[in-house]
Amino acid sequence: MVRRPLSSVPDITIKVSPRGATRLKDGHVWVYRSDIVSADEATPGSLVAVTDHRGQFLGSALYSSSSQIAVRLISHDVVADLPALLRQRVADAISYRQPFVHDTNAYRVVFSEADFLPGLIVDRYHDILSLQILTQAMDTELVRSTVIAELTERLHPASIVERVDPRVRQLEELPPRASGLLQGEKTSTIFNMNAVQFKFEALAGQKTGAFLDQRENYAAAAQYAHGEALDVFCYQGGFALHVAPGCAQVWGVDSSRPALEVAEQNAALNHPQLKDKDKNKEIEWIEANAFDLLKDYSSSGQRYDTIILDPPAFAKTKRDLDAALRGYKELNLRALKMLRPGGILVTCSCSYHVSFPDFLGMLADAARDARRNLRLVEVRGQAKDHPVLLNVAETAYLKCVIANVSE
Numbered sequence: 001m002v003r004r005p006l007s008s009v010p011d012i013t014i015k016v017s018p019r020g021a022t023r024l025k026d027g028h029v030w031v032y033r034s035d036i037v038s039a040d041e042a043t044p045g046s047l048v049a050v051t052d053h054r055g056q057f058l059g060s061a062l063y064s065s066s067s068q069i070a071v072r073l074i075s076h077d078v079v080a081d082l083p084a085l086l087r088q089r090v091a092d093a094i095s096y097r098q099p100f101v102h103d104t105n106a107y108r109v110v111f112s113e114a115d116f117l118p119g120l121i122v123d124r125y126h127d128i129l130s131l132q133i134l135t136q137a138m139d140t141e142l143v144r145s146t147v148i149a150e151l152t153e154r155l156h157p158a159s160i161v162e163r164v165d166p167r168v169r170q171l172e173e174l175p176p177r178a179s180g181l182l183q184g185e186k187t188s189t190i191f192n193m194n195a196v197q198f199k200f201e202a203l204a205g206q207k208t209g210a211f212l213d214q215r216e217n218y219a220a221a222a223q224y225a226h227g228e229a230l231d232v233f234c235y236q237g238g239f240a241l242h243v244a245p246g247c248a249q250v251w252g253v254d255s256s257r258p259a260l261e262v263a264e265q266n267a268a269l270n271h272p273q274l275k276d277k278d279k280n281k282e283i284e285w286i287e288a289n290a291f292d293l294l295k296d297y298s299s300s301g302q303r304y305d306t307i308i309l310d311p312p313a314f315a316k317t318k319r320d321l322d323a324a325l326r327g328y329k330e331l332n333l334r335a336l337k338m339l340r341p342g343g344i345l346v347t348c349s350c351s352y353h354v355s356f357p358d359f360l361g362m363l364a365d366a367a368r369d370a371r372r373n374l375r376l377v378e379v380r381g382q383a384k385d386h387p388v389l390l391n392v393a394e395t396a397y398l399k400c401v402i403a404n405v406s407e
Contacts, residue, residue: 013049014039014063014071021052024059024073027391029113031061031071039063039070044173045136047074047082062118062137066173072118072135083146089117090150100384103219106191106200107385108212109155114387114395122151123212125200126191127158131182132165136172148182159184161202179203190269194219196241197269199262211238213382214310214348217400218242220378221346224402227305230338232290232331237263239308239346240283241270247306250283253293260285291327294334307335308346315351324354329366336370339405345374352397359399371407378402 016024020035031050042048044065050058050073060079061071079085093115101107109129110122119135129151133139138147148160160183169177180203181187187202193215200210218238225243234240234252236259244250244267254260267283286293290311309331314324332347339345349359356379367374381388382398389395 012039012041012043012046012063013051014042014061015051015053015055016058016071018053020071021056021058024050029073029118029389029392030069031073033068033070036070045138045140047079047137049078062135064136064172066171067135072113072137074116074118083142086117086143086146087150089115090147091154093117093122094154096387097385103195104191104193104215106193106198106210106212107215107383109151109385111386111395113392114389117147120147122147123210124155124157125202125210126189128184128186128189128200128202129155129157129160130163130202131160132163134165134168134172136174139172139174152183157184158189159186159202161187163203193238194222194242198236198238198241198266199269201262204258205236205262211235211310213350213386213398214238214400215385216383217346217348217380217398220380220400220402221308221344222246224344224377224404225306225308225346226344227340228303229306229308230304231308231310232294232335233309233311234263234285235259235310237266237283237285239310241266243306243308244270244283251286252283253286253288253290255287255289257287260287291330294331294338298334298337302338303340304338304343305340306344306346307339309335310346310348313351314349315353318353320351321353321358324351325358325362328354328359329362332363332366333370336366336372336374336405339372341405341407343405344377345401345403345405347401347403349399350397352394354399356399360401363401363403373406375404375406376401377404 015037016031017035017037020031042063046063048061048063050061059073059076061073093110105126109124110117110120119138121132123130162182164177164179189200191200222242225246229243229247229250231240231252234254240250240252314327315321380400
C-alpha cells in the first residue's frame with residue numbers, strides 16, 4: 001500500500017454519483033465506494049475535495065482505499081490547515097461534554113463521526129486516555145501527533161494508551177500494530193461512575209476498556225431495581241454493582257472468567273456501599289452461558305424481582321437482523337417468565353442494525369408469548385458523552401428499556 005503524508009489543503013478531487021451527493025447534502029458524512037465516480041489519484045488516507053458529478057464542491061473528506069465507506073466528510077468547507085482543524089475538533093469535543101458529564105471521571109472524549117473526527121475514538125478513565133484508530137487517515141503520523149498533542153495539552157493525562165482492533169486494521173489495509181502505550185508509563189487506575197468504583201487495566205478488557213455508554217443507564221436502573229436481582233451478561237459488574245445497594249441479593253452472570261474476576265475485584269472496591277447493618281450484600285458471580293442458564297433457571301421455576309439483560313451485539317451486519325431478533329426474543333421471553341409480578345426488566349441492545357422499533361416490537365412479542373404485561377418505565381439510549389448526530393443514524397446504536405412486569 002502506497003501512502004503519502006496528509007496535506008493540509010486537498011489537492012485531489014473525488015467525484016461522487018448523484019446518489020452519493022444527495023446523501024452528503026442530506027447531512028450524512030459517508031459516501032460508499034459504489035457511489036464513487038472517479039478517484040484516480042486518491043491515495044490511502046488522503047485528504048480530498050469531494051464534488052458531485054457536475055463538479056459542484058460538497059466538502060473536504062478523508063479517503064480510504066479499502067473500506068466500503070470510501071469517503072468520510074470532515075468539513076463542508078475547503079480545509080486550509082488540517083492540523084488546526086483537528087486541534088479545534090478535539091477542543092470542541094472536550095467542551096461539548098463539560099455541561100453534562102457529572103459524577104464520573106470516566107467518559108468518552110471523542111466519538112468519531114459524532115464529534116466530526118471520523119475514525120477516532122478516545123475514552124477517559126480517570127488519568128488514563130484510551131485511544132482507538134479505525135481508518136487510514138486517522139492512522140497517519142500527522143493526524144496521530146496532532147491529536148495526541150491536543151489531548152495532552154487539554155486533559156493532562158498520566159498516560160495515553162492505544163487499543164488496537166486487528167480486524168479493523170486488516171480491513172483498512174493498515175500494517176499490523178500492537179496495543180500499547182503511546183505516552184507515559186501508567187496502564188492501570190481506578191475510576192468512578194455514579195459513586196461506584198471500578199478497576200481499569202488499559203491493555204485488557206473489551207473495546208477501549210469498559211462500557212462507558214451505559215453509565216447513565218446504570219444509574220437509571222438503580223432507581224428501580226429491588227428484591228432479588230439477576231444481571232445477565234454482567235461483564236465486569238457495571239449494572240450489578242449499581243443496583244446492589246437497593247437489592248436484597250444480586251447475582252451476576254457472564255461466560256468470561258477474566259471478566260468475572262475483575263467484577264469481583266470491583267465489588268471489593270465498593271464493599272462498604274454493598275453492606276447494611278443487617279445483612280452482608282455480597283454479589284454472587286456465576287460463570288455460565290447466558291442462554292443455557294436462563295433456560296435451566298426458567299424450567300426450574302427460579303424467580304426474581306429484577307432481571308437485567310445486556311448482551312453483546314447480535315447483529316454485526318444487516319444480514320444478521322432476523323437471527324439477532326430471535327436471540328433477543330429468546331432471552332427476553334425467558335426473563336419475563338422468571339420475573340415476579342411487579343418486577344423490573346432492564347433490557348438492552350447495542351446492535352445498530354436492530355432499530356428501536358425492531359427492539360420494542362421484539363419485546364412486545366416476547367411479552368405476549370410469556371403472557372405478561374409490560375409497562376414502559378423508561379426508554380433510553382447511550383450516555384450523552386456518546387452523542388447522536390441527527391443525520392447520521394449509525395451514531396445511535398444503544399437501546400435500553402426499563403419496564404414494569406405484571407401478570
